[in-house]
Amino acid sequence: MISQTFDVKGGFHFGRDNVPKLRAELEKLGLDGFLVPHEDEYDNEYLPDCNERLLWIAGFSGSAGAAIVMSDRAAIFVDGRYTAQVKHQAAPEIFDYCDLVNQGMYGWIEEYGKPGEKIGYDARLHSPAALDLLQTAAMRAKVELVAVETNPIDLAWTDRPAAPMAQINPQPIEFAGEDHSSKRQRIGIAVERGGADAAVITAPPSIAWLFNIRGGDVSRSPLPLSSAIINKDGTATLFVAPEKITDETRSHLGNQIALRPESEFEAGLSELEGKTVRVDPATASAWVLERLGAGGARVQKLEDPVMRPKAVKNAAEIEGSRQAHIRDGGAIVKFLHWLDTIAQTGEVDEIIAARKLESIRKTLPELRDLSFDTISGAQANGAFAHYRVSEASNLKLVPGSLYLVDSGGQYPDGTTDITRTVPIGQPTAEMRTQFTRVLKGHIALSRVRFPKGTTGTQLDILARLPLWEAGFDYDHGTGHGVGAFLGVHEGPQRIAKSPNAVALEPGMILSNEPGYYKEGGYGIRIENLQVVTEAELIDGGDRPMLGFESLTMAPIHRELIDVPSLTPAELEWLDAYHAEVRQRIAPLVDGEVAAWLYSATEPLAGATP
Template sequence: MTQMISQTFDVKGGPHYGRENVPKLRAALDELGLDGFLIPHEDEYDNEYLPDCNERLLWVTGFSGSAGAALVMKDRAAVFVDGRYTLQVKDQVDGSIFDYCDLVGQGLYGWIEEHGRKGEKIGYDARLHSPAALNLLRTAAQRAGVTLVSVDTNPVDTAWTDRPAAPKTPVVPHPIEFAGEDHASKRSRIGIAIRKGGADAAVITAPPSIAWLFNVRGSDVSRSPLPLSAAIIEADGTATFFVDPDKITDETRAHLGNEIALRPESEFGDGLAACQGKTVRVDPTTASAWVLETLEAGGASVQQLEDPVMRPKAQKNAAEVEGSRQAHIRDGGAIVKFLHWLDTEAQSGEIDEIQAAQKLESLRKTLPELRDLSFDTISGAQGNGAFAHYRVSEETNLKLAKGSLYLVDSGGQYPDGTTDITRTVPIGEPTAEMRTQFTRVLKGHIALSMVRFPKGTTGTQLDILARFSLWQAGFDYDHGTGHGVGSFLGVHEGPQRIAKAPNAVPLEPGMIVSNEPGYYKADGYGIRIENLQVVTDPADIPGGERPMLGFETLTVAPIHKGLIDTGLLTAEELAWLDGYHALVRERVLPLVEGDVADWLVRATEPLAGAHP
């Protein structure tokens, strides 16, 4: 259904964007009587991946990262990024036009409070800001004597005269064999939750929630099979689907049935205004300030609560879990062929990061079920591997040099599941330090795979397990340990996660999370080991007093034994690794043959009792 998009390695953006487009934006601001304008990276749908028509921050600044913001005034401008992008922003954004600022520390709010001039009017598009973010901006503006002005038409869109058209890809049914529950049942469940929460209806603005609720998928953005749209669901389970009518096929119309009304997305504002007198549930973390303001202006009472679809979507049913198993087995066949290639041809030292990423994509493309990558492959050799979210380009491309490590983080989108896997492999002979650090990361990975925990436990409470071995030696990593993953939806899904940052959402059976501890030596190498795992149903432990939840590992691909110092592993850890490799061999060996099959047998031989 989705049209597969190959990964490209030319980086969009550059300093010329700002030089060409900031004057155009300032001219549009003059016409509106504004002194400045706020440009967040987020679009109307709060997407992780944006359609080209919503790349407003890129168009204004030339910055192509996945998180950031800008503020353009008549006589000055600033661009804001987090620590991942401090080098990239200086390459892509003209420093003579923009000041480089910290998105996390100072942020837009701090800049306005410190640099805003009394009497200035700064415009914003309420469709692009969350209610919480807008409240902070208003407080900062008030302190600076600045007025924030909501605009009906975004001046970036006005100035962007060659703006790409909005995507119009078909919305198609997601088969019940993969969904595991028809949308009438889902709508009934969500309606009951809305009613129990004291509301009459709920506004759903997150495209993944809409796709899950109506059992549909689309291809309006790359890497995630989403239809850009909005919805209102009533407490009785009926719903209105606001979507471009050109995207709806006769098959999809029949699939949706009579209890889902179809209206053009352009009428979403009218639909919100028609909620007069109702109590309407809205998630302030996914819906924009414009949604809340439109509801309140129309006479609705707004109930700010979590998207009622989010947790049911996160708890995969039996069909979704089995689909994920099968997708991972299929994906594992391609990964094993790639790992064999890395252990043979790529050991020459002449292969580069782009060639390696292209090789992996070519192997996945042999699978007829593949619909897209689930994200752009992270292909990091040598020191590039030390950037946890590195994206290879023609300018940064390095060789998989002998005596170095290669880190590859990749995934695929299949109708029955979404995959995400990271493996680290040696090119040539690894150093003793590399093996020690890899084994410390592996110990954390194994601990988070083996753990049993009582109902009500959160990912925050488990995070230390993945870091313990590193902490004891004075090391750590600066990213989360695990994120939720969708079922043929986004590769990053909430509300659950495993990280230091507080998260109050307990891990429930059916939730899929990644397990990806790492270690990154600046200018040296990167190490990460990532599998996906699903929370299992409660089970009694012999001699225990309470039933415990656990994890079942879904990803099936060898962990490179040449990087393991077995002397650092306990007997229990070795037993887990041997058991995991036995599972990999059982599930993947039927999918490969010849030299690859022979390699897989060797790569999954038991390590118990072995010593370096």
């Protein structure tokens, strides 16, 4: 278990100590600068300590960002989630603070690059599309981008942590639901039908799912850092550090999966000479495509063939997710009871609350890790949708405010992600009105029935409409995919304004999380995970329909609901949901917590405001 950490204030010494070390290495290489993305060789959301290069150079610990370090200047790029945090962590006398989304490294190069400058980059850390943008910007600025064989940060980082060597374990068939030999045959057929001889798989979640294995190389996701090649006949090669493979795992993988050290991955790519090789440019690095091209392979740029099968959960994975959510729901209910009692004093702060929730989850023997760093936002901090508490930003849960907590756990049978908003003291009428608008959107996306072929983009408006009608909105997606004891953020499906052509299919798990954020005031979000299901034919209808089953099991706070604003259909859904929460969670709690649960799940239909 990797515990939640909070002390991310004051990383100024990183830049002050380490930027000169990098500049010394760049001088040896004849380079004027270097590009430092947050991404590592595996393009994961979470990185092992040895790949936290942006943190090492700048002291910035956010999950998205980049930096450019030149011999005479430097810039760090973050999105709106981290504009306050970066000022606490990246030394202002070294770094200019820049916008990751609207400017990015390519915009900076085009505007501030000086003709004749040579800027180095590590092709293993950039996607082909990102590198194309950078090359175009460099051409316009008359700057030369130079690929390096060895990352100069790795040379300058003399006390760099060792690469993780966590043991890889088989994922039991009772949770996986399908043997990996069957999966490999399915993927091999898809590769062949697509006109390729083999596919290169570089995304660790895809590898974990394909081979029914789980690892521990990064926090928050049970991933084995590795690479793979799968052939059209279903045989495969897994490139992984031998130290990670136990005798049990070796036996589990069998003789149709060749095991080679990860150091031989480049050689494995060159052995594909003359073959048509499928590669996903969205997940594979520019380096992979360059190595394949240089080795004489015909590169076919198509989506990772594992991605969609992985997103459509089978019966065992769905049932595992149900059980994980019930178990997690018991912990959440204990925490919500604590929030409604002990935490109402005004003396509890965001860090205490997050640690309390983790301590409750840790009592569950099945818990393997959190599924992401807990978002624990009190007062105005709740208005930052992806807030991360630190010692510098920590606020108390004071009466008359709202507290937003977004958290999740990793269990062998499922991954959870839940957000609840709780009043501290008496909520204002405005808070109740806005919460109810968010709730109406959440219910609309829970109740909807939709025809096959519908995408998340087409459903997104349902969650926003009650807010739009009053002139409000939120600036994040409404729903992301979730893995089965894998990543809490999983594609290709999602529910958002941005176009997404992936139709929702039975078995896909997505979040449902509309919100409202009043800058300087408070934040509101209600999030459940839900699985796409086959729905009963609507009376009088003639189209097969799909719907959602809620997986998350925890009460939605009654004191924040303006009951008269809900329609009879909305009340019916909410009362039915709370009845199911009570039925499933009551056996897991007792005493005061059980009494609180019964009160929190009483029917609202007919209740007085």
